[in-house]
Amino acid sequence: MSDMPSRVTIQEEGPREGFQIEPGPIPTERKIELIDALSETGLEKIQVASFVNPRRVPGWADAEAVVAGIKKKPGVRYHALWLNEQGLLRTLAAEGLEMKGSISTTTSEKFMRNNTNRGFEENDQVQRNQIAICKENGVPVERLGVMTAFGCNFEGEISSGKVLIAVERMLAIAGEAGESIKVISLADTMGWATPLSIKRIVGAVRERWPEHRIGLHLHDTRGQGIVNAYAGMEVGVDLFDASVAGLGGCPFAKLKGAAGNVCTEDLVFMCEEMGIATGVDLDRLIDAALLAEDIVGHPLPGAVMRGGSLGALRRQSA
Amino acid sequence: MSDMPSRVTIQEEGPREGFQIEPGPIPTERKIELIDALSETGLEKIQVASFVNPRRVPGWADAEAVVAGIKKKPGVRYHALWLNEQGLLRTLAAEGLEMKGSISTTTSEKFMRNNTNRGFEENDQVQRNQIAICKENGVPVERLGVMTAFGCNFEGEISSGKVLIAVERMLAIAGEAGESIKVISLADTMGWATPLSIKRIVGAVRERWPEHRIGLHLHDTRGQGIVNAYAGMEVGVDLFDASVAGLGGCPFAKLKGAAGNVCTEDLVFMCEEMGIATGVDLDRLIDAALLAEDIVGHPLPGAVMRGGSLGALRRQSA
Numbered sequence: 001m002s003d004m005p006s007r008v009t010i011q012e013e014g015p016r017e018g019f020q021i022e023p024g025p026i027p028t029e030r031k032i033e034l035i036d037a038l039s040e041t042g043l044e045k046i047q048v049a050s051f052v053n054p055r056r057v058p059g060w061a062d063a064e065a066v067v068a069g070i071k072k073k074p075g076v077r078y079h080a081l082w083l084n085e086q087g088l089l090r091t092l093a094a095e096g097l098e099m100k101g102s103i104s105t106t107t108s109e110k111f112m113r114n115n116t117n118r119g120f121e122e123n124d125q126v127q128r129n130q131i132a133i134c135k136e137n138g139v140p141v142e143r144l145g146v147m148t149a150f151g152c153n154f155e156g157e158i159s160s161g162k163v164l165i166a167v168e169r170m171l172a173i174a175g176e177a178g179e180s181i182k183v184i185s186l187a188d189t190m191g192w193a194t195p196l197s198i199k200r201i202v203g204a205v206r207e208r209w210p211e212h213r214i215g216l217h218l219h220d221t222r223g224q225g226i227v228n229a230y231a232g233m234e235v236g237v238d239l240f241d242a243s244v245a246g247l248g249g250c251p252f253a254k255l256k257g258a259a260g261n262v263c264t265e266d267l268v269f270m271c272e273e274m275g276i277a278t279g280v281d282l283d284r285l286i287d288a289a290l291l292a293e294d295i296v297g298h299p300l301p302g303a304v305m306r307g308g309s310l311g312a313l314r315r316q317s318a
Numbered sequence: 319m320s321d322m323p324s325r326v327t328i329q330e331e332g333p334r335e336g337f338q339i340e341p342g343p344i345p346t347e348r349k350i351e352l353i354d355a356l357s358e359t360g361l362e363k364i365q366v367a368s369f370v371n372p373r374r375v376p377g378w379a380d381a382e383a384v385v386a387g388i389k390k391k392p393g394v395r396y397h398a399l400w401l402n403e404q405g406l407l408r409t410l411a412a413e414g415l416e417m418k419g420s421i422s423t424t425t426s427e428k429f430m431r432n433n434t435n436r437g438f439e440e441n442d443q444v445q446r447n448q449i450a451i452c453k454e455n456g457v458p459v460e461r462l463g464v465m466t467a468f469g470c471n472f473e474g475e476i477s478s479g480k481v482l483i484a485v486e487r488m489l490a491i492a493g494e495a496g497e498s499i500k501v502i503s504l505a506d507t508m509g510w511a512t513p514l515s516i517k518r519i520v521g522a523v524r525e526r527w528p529e530h531r532i533g534l535h536l537h538d539t540r541g542q543g544i545v546n547a548y549a550g551m552e553v554g555v556d557l558f559d560a561s562v563a564g565l566g567g568c569p570f571a572k573l574k575g576a577a578g579n580v581c582t583e584d585l586v587f588m589c590e591e592m593g594i595a596t597g598v599d600l601d602r603l604i605d606a607a608l609l610a611e612d613i614v615g616h617p618l619p620g621a622v623m624r625g626g627s628l629g630a631l632r633r634q635s636a
Contacts, residue, residue: 110635151628152635153631153634153635154635155635156631156632156635156636157632191625192628194587194588194591194592195548195588195592196591196592196593197591220621221621221624221625222584222587222621222622222625222626223544223581223584223587223620223621223622223625224544224584224587224588224621226541226542226544226545227544227545227548227588230513230545230548230549231548263541266540266541266542269512269540269541269542270512270513270542270545273512273514273515274512274513274514275514302541303538303539303540303541303542304540304541306539307509307539307540307541310469310510313471313474314474314475316471317428317470317471317472317473317474318474
């Protein structure tokens with residue numbers, strides 16, 4: 001009955017997403033402090049910075065300094081976000097980062113026009129160019145991302161057909177260039193997903209491309225992040241993006257509408273308590289979540305960081 | 319494969335739980351304002367007050383005034399909490415409340431001793447007495463509750479065997495007195511449950527007593543409330559307690575450890591978006607949640623109240 005995985009991989013995106021959205025300014029050494037703490041939790045992959053235009057994202061003007069300052073722990077893969085060749089070159093120049101390229105699209109051309117002033121045709125060209133600059137710099141492109149895969153504020157419901165077309169289009173572009181996509185990442189960009197749509201969309205993609213690994217990027221806009229991750233696991237998904245403490249989201253009016261990723265430690269708690277291995281030490285992760293809250297200076301949405309793990313309670317009661 | 323119900327009943331407990339724990343004081347008329355708003359949402363049953371010792375629970379010293387002040391909407395069942403004969407008599411004296419008795423136990427004698435200084439034997443006697451005072455006052459006893467059904471800070475893991483014994487014991491006590499229990503309510507009092515333990519425990523109870531309706535009372539201590547409700551629905555549960563805006567819980571240090579129920583509007587959102595009827599108008603419920611936040615004067619844990627429903631977005635995008 002169940003395709004539940006016995007092990008899942010959680011890709012930590014808290015530092016990149018959080019420090020981008022927080023009003024800050026957050027000192028460089030505190031960003032490093034959080035990343036170093038996350039490095040000791042057992043997380044395999046941490047997105048540590050964003051090499052984007054510092055005028056547009058001032059919170060990451062210090063990307064180089066952060067990456068230079070973190071203690072790179074052997075076995076942990078550190079990576080960063082970039083959006084164009086300039087960003088790619090800055091990321092390549094930073095030492096100790098895993099370099100993997102990615103192409104992306106959305107299911108909704110209306111959203112794309114609104115967000116980037118492009119249509120699908122122009123986006124295809126932008127993605128071809130992305131692959132070309134990766135190739136020139138020896139960076140493999142192994143991942144494709146589909147935004148608004150479960151619903152869109154501009155376009156409403158999203159059929160599985162639209163998701164299949166989006167994936168197909170990106171696979172074709174990668175194929176033309178001789179790149180081999182391994183991961184199809186489906187994003188609930190605007191928090192529309194429920195367990196039912198997760199199963200419907202993931203099921204359709206899996207059926208069509210059974211050889212690809214599916215990842216989920218789940219925004220917790222409407223409190224469904226954890227249940228959507230669970231629904232994903234029920235249909236075999238074993239790869240999730242998440243943010244420590246729910247960094248990037250905020251239950252406060254000043255950041256109203258800021259929709260963070262599903263919270264890493266709440267997801268780790270669910271998995272580990274169900275016997276699904278994450279490789280993460282929950283108590284250390286909770287400490288990192290509390291540190292994140294201290295760094296941003298206001299409460300963050302995570303629950304387990306307040307409720308605590310069950311390990312100590314089990315030992316006390318034994 | 320699925321026992322998913324097509325319709326669920328959500329019993330609103332926000333006013334009772336929330337106004338009990340909030341430091342307040344909250345004016346009586348504002349409590350009434352929230353309950354009146356909830357009455358217009360389509361919720362079938364609302365727990366509106368607590369007739370308990372006002373020295374121990376000062377937030378409910380005005381229980382009589384609140385119940386007298388609310389506009390009783392036809393079709394909505396209003397009820398209140400009481401714990402002893404004095405409370406029962408106060409509840410009976412208040413007009414317009416549904417009178418249903420309930421007996422309860424825990425799976426964990428350690429917790430019971432810690433919480434009430436009783437053992438199982440003494441609790442049996444207390445529950446027999448509860449039935450007797452209900453009988454004397456013409457109040458039927460149709461519900462039994464089992465606390466710490468999914469884990470306990472004092473006792474650790476809880477086997478399904480312990481839950482079955484607890485239910486059996488209460489059914490026997492009700493049976494002796496000629497009462498017919500209809501609902502078995504299982505509470506995750508300390509937030510230990512995950513989808514796996516929900517399915518394990520609910521499955522064992524359902525198998526043994528297929529004719530009883532099972533209800534779940536889920537605390538969101540570790541962010542698992544919604545996923546646990548979903549797991550419950552996957553094994554046929556169609557009755558849930560919930561609190562508007564997550565009233566009773568609080569993501570703030572001053573109420574640290576305060577574990578609210580699963581949030582009503584987040585649960586309604588999940589159900590309705592999956593085609594499971596709740597009878598609730600989500601937009602009205604969101605307005606009630608925002609009102610609750612205004613009344614308590616600090617942010618509450620609900621997510622959909624901030625993220626919004628999808629109805630307006632669907633209309634805009636159509």
